[in-house]
Amino acid sequence: xxxxxxxxxxxxxxxxxxxxxxxxxxxxxxxxxxxxxxxxxxxxxxxxxxxxxxxxxxxxxxxxxxxxxxxxxxxxxxxxxxxxxxxxxxxxxxxxxxxxxxxxxxxxxxxxxxxxxxxxxxxxxxxxxxxxxxxxxxxxxxxxxxxxxxxxxxxxxxxxxxxxxxxxxxxxxxxxxxxxxxxxxxxxxxxxxxxxxxxxxxxxxxxxxxxxxxxxxxxxxxxxxxxxxxxxxxxxxxxxxxxxxxxxxxxxxxxxxxxxxxxxxxxxxxxxxxxxxxxxxxxxxxxxxxxxxxxxxxxxxxxxxxxxxxxxxxxx
Numbered sequence: 001x002x003x004x005x006x007x008x009x010x011x012x013x014x015x016x017x018x019x020x021x022x023x024x025x026x027x028x029x030x031x032x033x034x035x036x037x038x039x040x041x042x043x044x045x046x047x048x049x050x051x052x053x054x055x056x057x058x059x060x061x062x063x064x065x066x067x068x069x070x071x072x073x074x075x076x077x078x079x080x081x082x083x084x085x086x087x088x089x090x091x092x093x094x095x096x097x098x099x100x101x102x103x104x105x106x107x108x109x110x111x112x113x114x115x116x117x118x119x120x121x122x123x124x125x126x127x128x129x130x131x132x133x134x135x136x137x138x139x140x141x142x143x144x145x146x147x148x149x150x151x152x153x154x155x156x157x158x159x160x161x162x163x164x165x166x167x168x169x170x171x172x173x174x175x176x177x178x179x180x181x182x183x184x185x186x187x188x189x190x191x192x193x194x195x196x197x198x199x200x201x202x203x204x205x206x207x208x209x210x211x212x213x214x215x216x217x218x219x220x221x222x223x224x225x226x227x228x229x230x231x232x233x234x235x236x237x238x239x240x241x242x243x244x245x246x247x248x249x250x251x252x253x254x255x256x257x258x259x260x261x262x263x264x265x266x267x268x269x270x271x272x273x274x275x276x277x278x279x280x281x282x283x284x285x286x287x288x289x290x291x292x293x294x295x296x297x298x299x300x301x302x303x304x305x306x307x308x309x310x311x312x313x314x315x316x
Contacts, residue, residue, distance in 0.1 A: 001026050001153060001184040002047060007056035009042050016042045017208040020056070024186070024201065026152075029179040031199035032188040035309050039208040040188040041081070044155045047186070048078040060153055077146030081158040085130035085138065091117070092126040095144060102149040116144035120174060136167025143174065154178065156187045160194055172198050192305040206309040224299040226257065229268040229277065231284075232293035246289050255280055267297065 007020040017039040024030050032040050045051035047058050049069040058065045060072045095113040117123040120140040160168050176198050189195050204212040233242040250259045258269040281294050
């Protein structure tokens, strides 16, 4: 669906992006991560045919950005980080205006606008003026606008930026739904953890160059090669703390490579390649230990992001 080959953009002697290579299939939800000024917007604008590269090539559904830009624009919905809305238009009028721009007319135009309002959950605001919407509602309206012509590809530049926690969760859930509908989506952000749970692929860009480009699974393995369990023991009826005894028992377990104590919990590092660990819980219970908490520790994605973007203080 989207393929770039050595995509490069220079301004004088400065590289905005250099040799960007991406390959995304139908239904991929690609998290494009990087510090502000790293080159995310430049890349997305080139794919959307809004900016010409210095060299390199990009294809959308097999169409070249050089020879078939009009066809690409029919296939792409691009939402910039910040966009204006018309002060004197209601939400439904705003959508109908852009539907008309895509030559969607008559009953089909109204049907498409109503459908988009349902998808982004803005039907209750259909008659409100667009400039009265909250930041989160405005972002959802912008998403409805880029969906109005049913594009196969969505390029969303920082759609979670500036949203409150509730609006951010709602937007992430909406992006998941669009991916399930078969849309190929590139969504940019400067915060890795906020996209990691919805994307199947991720690229980390720094100073115009890709420092990581693979699946979320590969990223997790890189961040944390071995699974770490967080284990907490309940005290016995007589008030006895079992933590130290459980640590000694786990140190000899065949699935465990290391055990460390962190206050009242144990951090249990599994052996290389171990992914199934239910036997550990079963063995602890069988030995008489009372489990209060037994869970896989979340990988530190923020630390990974800082490592991949080290020295990015000089913005492009």
